[in-house]
Amino acid sequence: MSKPVANILNFSGGKDSTAMFIYAVKELGVDIQAVFCDTGNEHPLTYDYLEYIEEELGPIRRVRPDFSAQIERKRMIVQTKWRAEGVPEEVIQSALNMLHPTGNPFLDMCIWKGRFPSTMMRFCTQELKVIPNMEQVYMPLLENGHKVISWQGVRAQESAARAKLPEREDTPEGYEIYRPLLHWSVEDVFAIHEKYGIEPNPLYKQGMGRVGCMPCINCGKQELFEISRRFPAEIERIAAWEEIVKQASKGGGRNILPISKQPEHRRNSQRSRVEQNHTWWTEL
Numbered sequence: 001m002s003k004p005v006a007n008i009l010n011f012s013g014g015k016d017s018t019a020m021f022i023y024a025v026k027e028l029g030v031d032i033q034a035v036f037c038d039t040g041n042e043h044p045l046t047y048d049y050l051e052y053i054e055e056e057l058g059p060i061r062r063v064r065p066d067f068s069a070q071i072e073r074k075r076m077i078v079q080t081k082w083r084a085e086g087v088p089e090e091v092i093q094s095a096l097n098m099l100h101p102t103g104n105p106f107l108d109m110c111i112w113k114g115r116f117p118s119t120m121m122r123f124c125t126q127e128l129k130v131i132p133n134m135e136q137v138y139m140p141l142l143e144n145g146h147k148v149i150s151w152q153g154v155r156a157q158e159s160a161a162r163a164k165l166p167e168r169e170d171t172p173e174g175y176e177i178y179r180p181l182l183h184w185s186v187e188d189v190f191a192i193h194e195k196y197g198i199e200p201n202p203l204y205k206q207g208m209g210r211v212g213c214m215p216c217i218n219c220g221k222q223e224l225f226e227i228s229r230r231f232p233a234e235i236e237r238i239a240a241w242e243e244i245v246k247q248a249s250k251g252g253g254r255n256i257l258p259i260s261k262q263p264e265h266r267r268n269s270q271r272s273r274v275e276q277n278h279t280w281w282t283e284l
Contacts, residue, residue: 003147007032014211016153019189037129041106041213065132067108098248114249148175
């Protein structure tokens with residue numbers, strides 16, 4: 001007897017995952033469950049966009065990680081190991097004052113880690129999306145005898161690394177990955193939005209090159225400029241978070257974005273992505 005199939009669509013609110021959702025529902029007629037991993041670091045317009053997409057395409061399940069247990073273990077380490085290491089008492093007390101769950105996944109993750117993720121230590125995707133998806137969505141289905149297919153909106157056009165990915169592959173965890181947009185262009189992505197009258201996330205029209213964390217640790221200078229110009233409240237929020245994380249850290253923590261050391265060609269590539277998305281959105 002064949003296993004029941006569970007098609008799980010990883011939805012971020014961005015153009016690619018939305019195009020994939022449209023494709024699955026409107027063109028393939030697949031019975032699919034969209035899942036949104038709520039990082040707590042999204043722009044309010046993205047949360048509004050989720051509600052819009054639910055009206056157009058169907059329900060979206062929200063998944064949020066909880067770092068309460070990790071923060072509590074960190075408190076024990078601060079009170080024992082830090083003292084044994086001779087960490088100054090004022091640093092210990094400062095950390096203990098901040099080591100309490102806020103209920104915001106991104107901030108709680110950084111409080112627990114004592115630092116923000118970076119391009120060199122990109123633990124955010126694993127902690128905020130991969131692990132909670134696995135624990136809350138995939139594992140229960142696998143344990144109940146389902147064949148799980150994870151739909152991922154990855155395109156070869158985005159990078160050399162992604163161009164090498166297969167359209168389908170099995171994972172050691174027991175589920176299958178399917179990348180239906182692998183050979184799509186950005187033109188194809190926006191075209192399917194237009195075909196079915198689905199608006200892309202409005203953040204693309206406001207200078208954003210990517211949709212997700214606000215800001216993402218991978219955002220370029222042009223995108224950061226647009227965030228600061230259009231959404232100053234987001235910059236103020238991050239500044240407040242930086243102070244919290246610094247106080248929860250033994251070494252003073254780090255800022256969410258370092259001073260750019262990228263070569264000019266890389267910065268130009270990021271700027272091009274922003275302009276490309278903005279151009280296609282406004283031409284719809």
